[in-house]
Amino acid sequence: MNTVNTKVHLSPSPVPMTLDLFELLDACETLSDELTEYSSPAHRQALYIRLAECLEVMKDELERPLSQYLIDRLTAEKLIDTQPQHLAEDSELLRQYCYALTQVLMSQRQTAEVNEVLNGLLFELVNLLIEDLVAPRF
Structure with missing residues (x-):
């Protein structure tokens, strides 16, 4: 059983340390989506713990150089005209906000x-x- 991409059970299991950046982002998205679906305090508590673990693992992942396949996935062939719509352009700052809020x-x-x-x-x-993290860069 994949411990991150499946529905969370009441007893949280640790986040695998082998996930790449995109897998961590997928896990965070799944967990935050589930937080909006469940109202049970015990279930939410388990989701907060798992989300905090993902965000903590992501901290280390953001400090490492990107693997070539991630660079290829994030690189755009041409300049994409987008309007910045982010609270902050610093991914680490956003990650810290998310982590603090889970705490x-x-x-x-x-x-x-x-x-x-x-x-x-x-x-x-x-x-x-x-x-912010999956947006293509020129």
């Missing part, structure tokens, strides 16, 4: 209403991070 949510010190808003914010930040 806040894991603490469970907020009201249910605040948790819902923070879950939505986490979902948006994870998606911004993914968009």
Whole structure:
């Protein structure tokens, strides 16, 4: 069983250290999507733990040079005219925001209403991070 790309069970399992950047991004996307689907505090807690693990592994991955196949996947043949729509262009900063927010949510010190808003914010930040990291570069 793939521990990242399948539905999360209540007992989180560790994130494999062999995932590449895109696999980590896919895992983060899956986990943040699941956070919007589940309301059980225990299930959400497991998802927060798994998401924090993915974001922590991603920290090391962002510091390493990209593999050639990832460079090929991220390189555009021609300049793409896009408008910057990101909160920050620094992927590491976005990753830190996501990680910090998972830590806040894991603490469970907020009201249910605040948790819902923070879950939505986490979902948006994870998606911004993914968009930033998979955007083709000229």
